[in-house]
Amino acid sequence: MIPECLAAMGATHVVAMNYAATGVVASVSLTPETILNAVEVLDKEGYLLEDVSASDLKEGFEIAYHFSLFEGKSRLVLRLIVSHDAPTVPSISRVYPGADWHERECFDFFGIDFTGHPNLHYLLLPEDFEGHPLVKAEKARKGLVDVMPQTWLVAVGLANPEVPKPEAPKAEKPEPQNAIVAGVKE
Amino acid sequence: MNAFLLFIAHPAARIILWLVLMFAFIGFNGLILVWVERKVAAYVQRRPGPLHVGPQGLLQPLADAIKLMGKQLVTPVAGDKMLFWAAPLLAFAPVTVCFLPMPFEGRFNPLPMNLGLVLILAFSGLGVVSLCLAGWGSNNKWSLLGAARAVAQSVAYEVPLLLSVMAVAICAGSLDLYAIVRHQGAWPWQWYAMKNPLAFFIFLVCAVAETNRAPFDLPEAESELTAGFHTEYSGMGFGLFFLAEYANMVIVAGVAAALFLGGFQGPLLPGVWWYLLKIYSILFFIIWLRWTFPRVRFDQLLNISWKWLTPLALLDFALAVVVAGFRSIK
């Protein structure tokens, strides 16, 4: 399932994901230092840049790069986390020029500073806009453990495989299942 | 009655009468042509077109004209005010002169002279000056681009146009439109369009280009240059350009009808009706072209002229000279 090229990336974690449930084949955890190398690896393999998105978490801004091949179910997500105080990450627009606008969009919404970006300024928002609208309030932020699927958390070591198992079904599985299938309150 | 005939006999009076008539004709014709254009467009596009303003929308152009007169006239602050307002007048003024030597009717010639064709060609060439001034005076980049295109286009298409006209003039042995018409007959096989179809074709293409009509409407290319050279004109400033465009169309159609389609010659009907019929057929053709074809690109436009039309026209001219030469020897 996991493409072999991912080994050359220097990733901290490579987790195979269930495509039917997430639409992604593998999740690769990186750091700002390794992202450029990782992207170059993907470029050599002929991956297409789908998008660069960010998300505001307790741990910092999570930046997710989505790549896929021309054919087959091959979506990869490269993710890395930068701190709220100094959200800097090298720009990949040198390798993938299409990332230029995606990174500017992340700057618009979250204020992430992509170093080495040719023209990092507001793309979608007015040039005299102040602030970054998708940054959440401190208490509205959730941690990685709250937004990531259990399998991923276990694989990267953020949750213990033994401990959450009895807990997790109570916390996540039965509740939504009930709400969805039985909830015929029209 | 006698007094009137005497009055008519005086050349100056004839010219004045003719000019008055022509002004009425240009104005009225502009209105009719706008309606015809919209109706033809609507027919091509399978929709009703103007329908409810007057019977079959006949009053629509009148409403447009009166509305345009009632609009505020905006002068760009940074533009050259004098040039800006001189341009539409200059676009319209030569048009009236061009109607003077037009052979509407064989028996009535307001200004007998043997240089009618030269007069028309000289004055219709003035039109591009007005586009140039409009583009420059507006101080608008779109206008400037439009004006630059207009000048290049006009220069490129004057050449084959003149050559094709000269081919006919040489055959007819005259530059007087009346003489050229008389040189042809009432029936299609006696027309220059049949005798020299290449010149006719070249003339038609150049005529469309000279009047800035689609597919050669680059100076005002809507989807590229907003409105081209008349981007900044409001109200009647725009209206005059509009009117001049339609009047120019009539002029080229009139010249084409006289040079190639036998002008006022025709069986049964009085000549003026034949002439109008021929003019309007050509106009219909030009309108039809506009609603059918996409626009050519600028360099393609120039290529068509310099690489195809000009050599062809030269060839045609040479042939005409040879033919005319042989005929004179006989």
Add this chain to the structure above:
Amino acid sequence: MAPQDPGCLATVSTVDQPLVAVPAVQKLVDICRAMSIWPMTFGIACCAIEMMGVGMARFDMARFGFEVFRPSPRQCDLMIVAGTVNKKLAPVVKRLYEQMPAPRFVMALGNCAISGGPFAIEGQYNVLIGVDTIIPVDIYVPGCPPRPEAVLEGLFAIQEKVTGRRWWPEPEVGQL
């Protein structure tokens, strides 16, 4: 509807002396104005497609004199604000309005142009709550997007506003 921004009052409220002060002539001019309203080709969002649709063969607004879509604001009579106006676009809309020569009309087409529509959420950061906060609007046509029939009705309403009477028969209920 008075403009909420006093900045454009000066441009809106100046009235020139009429050239011909004969009521009959003025009435005629008014009718001509109403029968020849040229809209600007200025589509912003979803409503622009319905604005295009109303110009196309099935609805054909040319029947009633709205034939010519002019790309240059200098030659337009009607600005159809067809879509959401946000803070980045607002100065542009205002400038376009100022570039149009008088008499000019503005139609707010669709809920976004009227009131921000589905984007007028508490705490939102970018969308203008109605285009009438920056320019005066003559006619509001609600819908998301309005059907072409509604756009036509809106255009008729402008004619009615200019001339004081409705020119075309009311459509029968349920006919459409």
Add this chain to the structure above:
Amino acid sequence: MQTFDPSTMRGDISSIRFEPGSTQDKMILNMGPQHPSAHGVLRIMLELDGEYIIRAEPVIGYIHRMHEWIAEQKTYLQFMPNMGRVDYLHAMAWNWAYAGAVERLVGIQVPERAEYIRVVVTELNRISSHLVWWGAYLLDLGAFTPVMYAFDDREQILDILQAVTGSRLTYSYFTIGGVYEDVPADFSKRCTEFVKRLRSRLPMYRDLVTDNMILRGRCEGIGELSVDVARRYGATGPVLRGSGVDSDTRKSEPYGVYNRFEFRIPTYTEGDAMARYRVRLDELETSCDIIEQAVSSLPEGPVSAKVARVFKPPKGEASMAVEGARGKIIVHVRSDGGPKPYRVKLRAPGFSNMSLFAELARGTMLSDAVSILGSLDLVIPEIDR
């Protein structure tokens, strides 16, 4: 022309930023936001040398409508209507991408009939989107008539779809777990009739428009795009297929019931505007094929799984890729277990395709820029979101 000093220029920051000091012999031209070929409110700043483009920079954001922000304020189902407004020309695909992503997140099985209906309405919508593009592109090239014919055909589709969805344009027909309502009884018949009608019109379009010499002159060899550039910029959809890559989400990651149908993915290898044009026209036929197959095998049954109005999906994230008329649409949904999404990211194909423009337009003429812009098939609200 007036001389001016950029340093004293007030106001528009984008223009000042674009102007690098002295621009002798060059002209800075602002195309849009109100420009006939800007397809909405796109603005392009151009540096021109005569009519040749030295540098182009699109300025977008004039119709940024905060969809991603709104998603965080609304419940999962409440956000659905926004999907019809992201890309109003192919609203069904966006509907599907979002509904599909949420369905993946909670693990809902969509009933068979709903899947088939989804396919039919999405393909109908794709045809209508391509027809609008076709008309608008030719309008850009200065042909005024084809758009009327395109809209004529499109109105037939809208008639069918409004009977199904109750709306002409901004559909919100999909729900989480199926479609909102069953199709009317004569749906299949009308679809078949429409396909027949469109097929009979396509040869006319080819003869009158596609084979026109002037049109070819305006399209062939314009805006040539190599596969590598397309890949690095993330171009998808007809833009990518015009460069010869046989890549279509309907085939590569089949969603819904697309793997049950036989259809051909048209590709052309030239990579120019004409190739993109041909791909889109061929896709009309592809869509017709799919509609015919789907309509003829439309199963009976419910059209929607039972899903509560407000529900809480498990924490986690899901992505759904859908082939839209303009390319690969992806919706990423991230849930924290609450009733509202934690983050929704919309991947608009037009966004990536648009970013190609600066690359393609360099060195071409102004008229070519218009042609390239049209051949990329842009819907600005989708780009700005």
